[in-house]
Amino acid sequence: MRSAQDAGLFPGRAHEAVAAASVYAVCRCTGLSRTLDEFAPVARVPQSQIISAYKALNTELGLPTQPITPAAFVPRVANALDVTDSIRRRARTLAIDTSEEWAHSGATPKAVAAACVYTVARDADGQLTQARVATVSGISVKTIQTHHQTLRRYRDETASPNAH
Incomplete structure (x- = not known):
């Protein structure tokens, strides 16, 4: 000030x-x-x-502002959804691993973080719904769904032995 x-x-x-x-x-x-x-x-x-x-x-x-990354939002989203520490850690790792995918996409970091938590939780136990993630995070169900699909494609491509 x-x-x-x-x-x-x-x-x-x-x-x-x-x-x-x-x-x-x-x-x-x-x-x-x-x-x-x-x-x-x-x-x-x-x-x-x-x-x-x-x-x-x-x-x-000339403030030294830092870009806000999806990984920075994962703990907040994960805490709000009361997921396990394992899901929280894996979601943060997924957010970090996919950061280049989102860098110029126009996706909001909070939306990507919410989709990372949803994707990992769905793989872990399938109990978390897109609707619950959307309600808690303030992100639309459609956005969660779209980002989830992108994350799945990314994981499928990087898991493939023919991935570059």
């Missing part, structure tokens, strides 16, 4: 938007898996104002 104020980023922006953007920026710089969707309800300003303030902070201050 102080850096934003010193850089003159406050004029024309709501203090709540800059404050929320500052907290989000700290999360991004430290690699914490948080989304802007989580900040808007408590910031008392529209998400668009938080996004605008974050972009200004990032540009003007």
